[in-house]
Amino acid sequence: MDTTSIGGCAPEAAICARGITRDFEAGQTTIRVLHGIDTDIRSGELTYVVGESGSGKTTLISIMCGILYPTEGEVKVFGTDIYKLTDTELVNFRLKNIGFIFQQYNLIPSIDAAANAAVPLIAQGVPLAEARERAKVLLDKLNIGNQADKLPRQLSGGQQQRVAIARALVHEPRLVVCDEPTAALDARSGRRVMDLLREVAVAPDRACIIVTHDNRIFDLADRIIVLEDGRITHDGTEMPDDH
Amino acid sequence: MLRNLSFARQILPVGALIGVAIAVWLILVGLPDRSTAAPAEQPPKAVGKLANGERVAGAGVVEPASEVIDIGSALSGLVTDVLVRPGDRVAKGQVLFLVDARAARASLDQANAAIGEARAAIAEASTAQKTAREQLALYRSLADPAAVSRSEVIRAEGEEAAATSRLGSARARLAAAQSAAAAARTEIERLTVRAPISGEILAVNVHPGEFVATQGGGGSNSPFIQMGETNPLHVRVDIDENEIGRVALGQPAVISPRGAAELHVNATFVRAEPQVVPKRSLTNSAAERVDVRVLQLIYALPPSEAFRVGQQIDAFIPAKAGAPAKTEG
Amino acid sequence: MLWIAIRMLTGDSQKFYGLLFGIAFSTLLITQQMTIFVNLVERGASGVYNAPEAEVWVMDPVSRTTDVSYAMPSTALDKVRSVPGVEWAVPHLRAQANVRTADGDLEGVAVIGVDDATLIGLPKRMATGDKNVLFAPDTVVIDDVGVTRLFSNGASPLGERLELNDQRAVIRGIADAIPSFTSTVVLYTRYSNALNFVPGTRNRLSFVLVGISPGQTAEGVAARIEKETGLKAETRKEFARAGVDFIIQNTGIPTNFGITVFLGFVVGVAIVGLTFSLFLRDNIKQFGALKAIGVTNSRIVQMVGVQAGLVGMIGYSLGVVGTVAFIKGFGSNPFFKGFYIPWQIPLISLAAVVVILAITGFIAIRSVLRTEPAAVFR
Numbered sequence: 001m002d003t004t005s006i007g008g009c010a011p012e013a014a015i016c017a018r019g020i021t022r023d024f025e026a027g028q029t030t031i032r033v034l035h036g037i038d039t040d041i042r043s044g045e046l047t048y049v050v051g052e053s054g055s056g057k058t059t060l061i062s063i064m065c066g067i068l069y070p071t072e073g074e075v076k077v078f079g080t081d082i083y084k085l086t087d088t089e090l091v092n093f094r095l096k097n098i099g100f101i102f103q104q105y106n107l108i109p110s111i112d113a114a115a116n117a118a119v120p121l122i123a124q125g126v127p128l129a130e131a132r133e134r135a136k137v138l139l140d141k142l143n144i145g146n147q148a149d150k151l152p153r154q155l156s157g158g159q160q161q162r163v164a165i166a167r168a169l170v171h172e173p174r175l176v177v178c179d180e181p182t183a184a185l186d187a188r189s190g191r192r193v194m195d196l197l198r199e200v201a202v203a204p205d206r207a208c209i210i211v212t213h214d215n216r217i218f219d220l221a222d223r224i225i226v227l228e229d230g231r232i233t234h235d236g237t238e239m240p241d242d243h
Numbered sequence: 244m245l246r247n248l249s250f251a252r253q254i255l256p257v258g259a260l261i262g263v264a265i266a267v268w269l270i271l272v273g274l275p276d277r278s279t280a281a282p283a284e285q286p287p288k289a290v291g292k293l294a295n296g297e298r299v300a301g302a303g304v305v306e307p308a309s310e311v312i313d314i315g316s317a318l319s320g321l322v323t324d325v326l327v328r329p330g331d332r333v334a335k336g337q338v339l340f341l342v343d344a345r346a347a348r349a350s351l352d353q354a355n356a357a358i359g360e361a362r363a364a365i366a367e368a369s370t371a372q373k374t375a376r377e378q379l380a381l382y383r384s385l386a387d388p389a390a391v392s393r394s395e396v397i398r399a400e401g402e403e404a405a406a407t408s409r410l411g412s413a414r415a416r417l418a419a420a421q422s423a424a425a426a427a428r429t430e431i432e433r434l435t436v437r438a439p440i441s442g443e444i445l446a447v448n449v450h451p452g453e454f455v456a457t458q459g460g461g462g463s464n465s466p467f468i469q470m471g472e473t474n475p476l477h478v479r480v481d482i483d484e485n486e487i488g489r490v491a492l493g494q495p496a497v498i499s500p501r502g503a504a505e506l507h508v509n510a511t512f513v514r515a516e517p518q519v520v521p522k523r524s525l526t527n528s529a530a531e532r533v534d535v536r537v538l539q540l541i542y543a544l545p546p547s548e549a550f551r552v553g554q555q556i557d558a559f560i561p562a563k564a565g566a567p568a569k570t571e572g
Numbered sequence: 573m574l575w576i577a578i579r580m581l582t583g584d585s586q587k588f589y590g591l592l593f594g595i596a597f598s599t600l601l602i603t604q605q606m607t608i609f610v611n612l613v614e615r616g617a618s619g620v621y622n623a624p625e626a627e628v629w630v631m632d633p634v635s636r637t638t639d640v641s642y643a644m645p646s647t648a649l650d651k652v653r654s655v656p657g658v659e660w661a662v663p664h665l666r667a668q669a670n671v672r673t674a675d676g677d678l679e680g681v682a683v684i685g686v687d688d689a690t691l692i693g694l695p696k697r698m699a700t701g702d703k704n705v706l707f708a709p710d711t712v713v714i715d716d717v718g719v720t721r722l723f724s725n726g727a728s729p730l731g732e733r734l735e736l737n738d739q740r741a742v743i744r745g746i747a748d749a750i751p752s753f754t755s756t757v758v759l760y761t762r763y764s765n766a767l768n769f770v771p772g773t774r775n776r777l778s779f780v781l782v783g784i785s786p787g788q789t790a791e792g793v794a795a796r797i798e799k800e801t802g803l804k805a806e807t808r809k810e811f812a813r814a815g816v817d818f819i820i821q822n823t824g825i826p827t828n829f830g831i832t833v834f835l836g837f838v839v840g841v842a843i844v845g846l847t848f849s850l851f852l853r854d855n856i857k858q859f860g861a862l863k864a865i866g867v868t869n870s871r872i873v874q875m876v877g878v879q880a881g882l883v884g885m886i887g888y889s890l891g892v893v894g895t896v897a898f899i900k901g902f903g904s905n906p907f908f909k910g911f912y913i914p915w916q917i918p919l920i921s922l923a924a925v926v927v928i929l930a931i932t933g934f935i936a937i938r939s940v941l942r943t944e945p946a947a948v949f950r
């Protein structure tokens with residue numbers, strides 16, 4: 001694998017990260033969280049980023065989806081060098097191309113499920129009624145179409161997560177980033193969510209990254225990247241045996 | 244969900260906007276009217292070229308051209324008859340009222356009786372004198388001295404002299420009685436009060452049966468009759484002493500009666516009083532003290548129904564061209 | 573997005589109504605206190621406003637206000653009339669007197685002598701009766717606040733006899749007047765009557781009220797009167813201002829009301845600032861998520877701005893409505909008689925609300941803007 005130049009990116013790579021380092025200031029000392037990560041994420045695959053707490057997986061995923069600037073290195077998302085964009089261009093790039101599923105869903109409590117799912121469309125400027133309609137279609141697909149008019153607090157945790165998934169997919173992004181989707185769930189529910197994700201999120205022209213350290217679902221991955229202390233220690237279709 | 248009415252998002256904001264609109268309307272409607280208002284009645288004001296020109300203002304009263312004459316009585320006594328009423332025009336010498344003249348008439352009768360008595364005495368004395376003289380002439384014409392005794396002649400001469408002196412005495416009495424009658428007539432005339440000039444009766448304060456004292460007309464008593472020449476009327480305008488230098492004497496003044504300020508009458512200059520006098524205040528209170536002196540100017544009013552004697556007026560008089568404005572306070 | 577912002581705001585009803593209360597309370601406090609203050613000090617000019625015809629007031633040079641005056645000789649009237657530009661001038665007497673009521677009580681009153689012929693100097697309207705009743709002998713017209721003071725038992729004052737300086741005075745009308753600062757009973761009568769009602773002093777003429785000729789300015793005529801007569805002449809506006817200034821200089825009212833208004837402002841900043849900050853902090857995760865999804869900081873500022881604007885609009889409206897309701901509700905109270913809300917005051921409180929929201933919004937929004945979108949992954 002070419003690890004020296006961004007020019008070595010395969011054209012079909014969804015994300016092409018080269019030489020990513022990231023330092024955090026902690027008082028007088030500087031902690032290096034990532035040490036020159038080089039990796040590609042490909043479309044059509046369900047890619048896991050796995051690591052212990054503090055391994056830098058959250059930092060890596062933040063940098064790869066354009067919400068955290070790397071200290072050094074370059075990231076190309078679908079061919080766009082996102083950290084050469086201006087702030088506003090970067091925000092709009094995210095809005096257009098990336099869907100997020102947060103661990104705590106972060107739904108807006110005072111608007112109903114359909115509106116929550118429609119937030120990216122609304123932020124893109126789609127008229128409210130149309131955005132809701134499109135979100136409802138997706139909610140139907142996620143089997144919670146009958147809950148579309150309910151507020152998040154009236155929904156169960158699983159239903160809230162489906163709303164969050166709908167929000168991540170409603171604007172048909174080419175990259176979906178999912179943070180610990182199964183952490184709060186029992187094994188059965190976790191697998192059901194992963195099945196769902198695989199069903200709706202994985203598409204030939206869409207990359208899907210899941211950040212997790214839940215070993216119950218490792219077998220569902222197309223590819224697993226293991227991070228330890230800011231370095232990639234494993235990159236393959238199966239988990240190494242020591243995990 | 245969208246069609247449901249939300250209190251916080253729809254009713255409250257719309258209600259607040261309606262409320263604030265009503266509040267704004269109430270505030271704007273409730274703003275006090277601080278504009279100045281035109282006077283309901285016209286106050287006195289200078290008109291014509293005086294409106295924005297140099298002028299002097301003064302206040303004054305209307306008076307007859309002759310000023311007000313307080314008619315008095317020369318003698319005291321009871322009023323027997325009042326022959327005029329207020330508003331009457333009287334000619335000079337016309338009788339105004341009569342004071343009881345019975346005593347004077349009695350004196351006149353007495354004097355007339357004395358005249359008659361004196362005249363009778365004169366007649367008697369003349370007759371006696373005539374008889375005595377005839378007898379004496381007869382005695383004197385006798386050539387014979389012995390025809391009458393000497394004593395007869397002397398007696399006749401004595402009678403003639405006595406008759407002559409009686410005649411003189413009677414004549415003197417006649418003269419005395421005549422002058423007494425004249426005095427009585429004069430007194431009767433003095434008890435008849437007459438108009439000193441022709442003019443208008445302004446006030447009558449006596450009635451038949453009242454006692455008039457000779458000091459009437461002065462002092463604190465009201466005058467018996469007030470009259471004056473009211474054709475034309477004059478106005479007496481008080482000008483503050485500080486303004487005297489500015490007044491254009493001889494110019495006509497614009498006069499407005501109090502309470503009818505829309506009336507503007509041009510009055511012609513008559514004279515300026517030579518003396519500057521203390522201003523008479525409107526209150527006429529006995530405790531009033533004055534420190535303001537005024538020049539009084541007299542103006543003649545044209546014939547008008549609007550003015551009455553004693554009425555207060557406001558006057559505007561042209562100022563001398565170029566007279567500097569006084570800055571004294 | 574602004575729709576979402578408003579939903580976010582109203583969804584948290586506790587804080588929403590807390591914010592509304594803070595803004596409404598501040599607005600109410602500021603508007604209402606300033607209104608009372610302005611109206612109270614304007615009472616110092618009530619004498620000027622109660623003589624609506626006068627455009628210029630002429631007085632002795634030492635006179636300061638309608639109630640602090642030194643009398644002039646009566647010929648001052650003629651001097652003023654002599655000045656070009658003066659269309660008309662009438663005498664005006666203002667004096668203090670003691671009145672003995674039918675019950676034998678003694679009450680200090682202000683006697684105002686208006687022009688004999690034209691009644692210039694009377695308030696514009698009569699509450700009861702006609703202005704012409706003043707032409708009847710010994711007539712006085714009482715002001716409506718005086719009625720409540722002098723006839724507190726509710727009896728009609730019309731026809732009541734008063735004793736003023738050993739003179740008989742009969743009340744034959746009630747004037748609709750703006751009360752004075754001290755709410756003194758005011759008796760209006762004709763100038764010649766007033767001379768009898770007020771114990772005699774040498775000079776009695778307190779003021780000369782002047783109307784100006786068409787085409788003249790009040791300022792110009794006042795200056796000319798001062799130059800030509802040596803008296804002090806003030807335009808209606810100046811003299812009203814002088815009355816207000818007199819109250820301001822001689823009472824502690826500005827300090828008191830200033831403190832209250834300041835407190836209203838501080839309370840507004842405190843309540844609104846705390847609540848707003850709490851509200852935004854509660855929603856900081858949502859804001860972070862929105863930022864990650866792809867909402868720019870300027871949109872976030874707009875959202876917070878809309879939230880602040882909605883709170884401000886509703887709260888301000890409630891405060892203004894409350895003030896208007898307060899003033900209207902107490903309008904029948906003699907103390908509040910003639911009170912009005914100057915149009916500037918709601919604008920001032922609006923500016924205060926804007927400042928409050930700007931300050932608190934600025935403080936509160938900083939935490940939102942500082943939030944790293946990456947924080948949503950922690």
